[in-house]
Amino acid sequence: MGLFHYFKKAKLPFCLVIFLTIAKAGLLTLSGIASANALSAVARLNGRQFFTWIIVMGGANIFFALVGYFCQLASTYLRQDIDTLIRNDVARSLANSSYSSFHRQTTATYTSWLTNDIQTINEYGIGDLLMIIQQVSEIIMGSITLAYFHYSLLIVTLLLAVIVLLLPRFFAKSMASRSLALTRANERLVNTVTDILDGFNTLFLVNLPHRIITKIDHASSDVKKHAAAYTKAAGKSQWLTDLGSALSQVLILAQSGLLILLHLTPIGTISGAQYFAGIIFAELGGISFNWQEFKSLKPIMNKLQSIRQSSQKEDNAITAADSPSIKLKNLSYAYPEKDRAVLTNITFTFNAHQKYVLLGDSASGKSTLLKLISGLLTDYHGELFLDRQNYCALSDRQLHQKIGYVEQDPYIFNASVKWNLTLGQEVSTEKLNSIIRACGLASMIKKLPAGLDTVLDARGTSLSGGQKQKIAFARQLLRDTPIYLLDEATSSLDKETSNALEMLILSQQNKTVIMVTHHLQDETARLADQIISINELNNAE
Numbered sequence: 335m336g337l338f339h340y341f342k343k344a345k346l347p348f349c350l351v352i353f354l355t356i357a358k359a360g361l362l363t364l365s366g367i368a369s370a371n372a373l374s375a376v377a378r379l380n381g382r383q384f385f386t387w388i389i390v391m392g393g394a395n396i397f398f399a400l401v402g403y404f405c406q407l408a409s410t411y412l413r414q415d416i417d418t419l420i421r422n423d424v425a426r427s428l429a430n431s432s433y434s435s436f437h438r439q440t441t442a443t444y445t446s447w448l449t450n451d452i453q454t455i456n457e458y459g460i461g462d463l464l465m466i467i468q469q470v471s472e473i474i475m476g477s478i479t480l481a482y483f484h485y486s487l488l489i490v491t492l493l494l495a496v497i498v499l500l501l502p503r504f505f506a507k508s509m510a511s512r513s514l515a516l517t518r519a520n521e522r523l524v525n526t527v528t529d530i531l532d533g534f535n536t537l538f539l540v541n542l543p544h545r546i547i548t549k550i551d552h553a554s555s556d557v558k559k560h561a562a563a564y565t566k567a568a569g570k571s572q573w574l575t576d577l578g579s580a581l582s583q584v585l586i587l588a589q590s591g592l593l594i595l596l597h598l599t600p601i602g603t604i605s606g607a608q609y610f611a612g613i614i615f616a617e618l619g620g621i622s623f624n625w626q627e628f629k630s631l632k633p634i635m636n637k638l639q640s641i642r643q644s645s646q647k648e649d650n651a652i653t654a655a656d657s658p659s660i661k662l663k664n665l666s667y668a669y670p671e672k673d674r675a676v677l678t679n680i681t682f683t684f685n686a687h688q689k690y691v692l693l694g695d696s697a698s699g700k701s702t703l704l705k706l707i708s709g710l711l712t713d714y715h716g717e718l719f720l721d722r723q724n725y726c727a728l729s730d731r732q733l734h735q736k737i738g739y740v741e742q743d744p745y746i747f748n749a750s751v752k753w754n755l756t757l758g759q760e761v762s763t764e765k766l767n768s769i770i771r772a773c774g775l776a777s778m779i780k781k782l783p784a785g786l787d788t789v790l791d792a793r794g795t796s797l798s799g800g801q802k803q804k805i806a807f808a809r810q811l812l813r814d815t816p817i818y819l820l821d822e823a824t825s826s827l828d829k830e831t832s833n834a835l836e837m838l839i840l841s842q843q844n845k846t847v848i849m850v851t852h853h854l855q856d857e858t859a860r861l862a863d864q865i866i867s868i869n870e871l872n873n874a875e
């Protein structure tokens with residue numbers, strides 16, 4: 335799907351811009367004809383005709399300026415509409431992408447797509463296409479007017495036009511590849527800036543904050559190098575077409591002089607031919623360059639659409655039981671960039687309503703197992719079942735209706751406490767308050783300036799690790815899925831609070847819980863139906 339798809343979607347502003355652009359070209363042509371006719375009238379010493387054409391010319395110029403203003407306004411609306419449509423499509427693709435396809439790129443890369451790339455599309459894509467429409471209108475009207483002066487002028491103009499249009503083709507490939515290289519460099523810059531600024535605290539504490547300057551300088555030089563490479567290719571293309579169009583104008587002027595000397599056209603032709611040949615060849619040069627620039631955006635459009643190819647599965651008619659079991663059959667997993675499998679040949683059933691504690695050394699694969707069960711990682715070997723339903727037949731949405739996952743380091747959004755708890759879902763005040771109390775969040779919220787409506791910083795920088803974990807726990811309790819996966823979900827809390835939260839979940843009869851912990855407390859152990867070691871699972875045949 336190219337940029338034209340978006341022009342079709344923004345039909346109304348697009349048609350308005352085309353109409354105003356053609357009107358502008360018409361007024362410009364009228365002004366040129368009036369000027370040529372005024373010259374011919376003055377050569378014939380006909381004062382009445384001369385002043386009539388001067389008034390026509392003045393009127394055409396006034397309307398040209400007025401229509402130009404409205405055209406500018408309409409094209410701004412059109413550009414913004416198209417930017418919004420493209421952003422909406424990228425956001426939609428991201429929202430529909432699977433965990434692994436989303437994580438193929440960093441969030442900084444997506445930021446670059448949604449900002450830098452859309453700006454490039456706006457500048458080179460929309461801007462160029464609008465220019466091309468203007469140029470085509472002016473060329474068509476200019477050519478008709480040249481034919482009105484003398485048909486031979488049109489024939490020569492058409493021949494020269496073909497040559498001028500073909501010239502930039504020599505640079506088409508290098509412009510496209512360099513434009514893509516430039517957007518990649520912009521992505522690297524955004525990634526570097528995000529990464530180094532996120533690491534400010536670490537660098538500050540080791541007296542190395544100047545690393546920020548060197549890293550950003552390095553990434554900036556990279557962008558500069560690619561911007562220069564693109565401009566070089568674009569500049570060469572522009573130079574060649576400018577040269578072609580300037581020489582063509584000289585030829586047309588010479589031809590019209592010859593026609594006047596042979597008494598084939600009136601004297602005004604010299605001004606008309608100069609004026610219209612100037613417009614036609616300047617615009618032709620512009621068209622071929624703008625067209626190449628417009629085409630060089632194709633790789634960027636393809637890149638923005640690449641997320642779509644890995645969209646998730648549709649929901650199907652299958653429904654699992656209210657409290658399903660989870661079966662692992664010969665399950666193995668290796669991260670794509672690693673040779674050794676983290677999990678090998680695991681066969682195990684987590685029964686409904688049972689409480690499991692999963693233990694194991696650091697890096698033994700506990701989190702990986704939870705990510706597989708929660709459907710985050712999908713490129714595994716073996717089989718996973720929710721009740722009798724194979725995971726392959728279930729959509730992510732269906733899976734997440736049954737399975738809730740609380741991470742060790744949960745994400746806090748730059749939104750109100752309430753939004754962070756409910757994630758924008760409707761929840762009764764009664765339920766919300768009871769979960770806030772159960773998770774020990776009431777006193778923290780009471781101290782905040784606007785209570786539940788207090789806006790938290792992105793990533794929860796103003797919260798302690800424990801407070802973030804309490805919010806994540808409450809978030810999950812509000813979702814209330816039949817299966818809970820807890821990945822060291824209370825590791826930052828004091829013993830008493832951690833114990834209270836674990837009890838809250840483990841004491842619920844109708845919940846299936848798989849809990850990963852490094853600090854198994856006696857109370858938790860007592861409520862667990864089974865304590866499993868990941869090493870035992872891994873070695874099972």
Ligand SMILES: Nc1ncnc2c1ncn2[C@@H]1O[C@H](COP(=O)(O)OP(=O)(O)OP(=O)(O)O)[C@@H](O)[C@H]1O
Nearest residue numbers: 669671672676694695696697698699700701702703
């Ligand atoms: N996204 C990833 N890409 C590549 N390798 C990964 C990724 N995540 C984890 N690993 C690797 O997989 C192995 C298991 O990691 P995992 O996080 O599952 O261990 P864990 O048992 O949960 O560890 P811990 O108790 O320290 O949290 C580790 O060797 C780790 O380096």
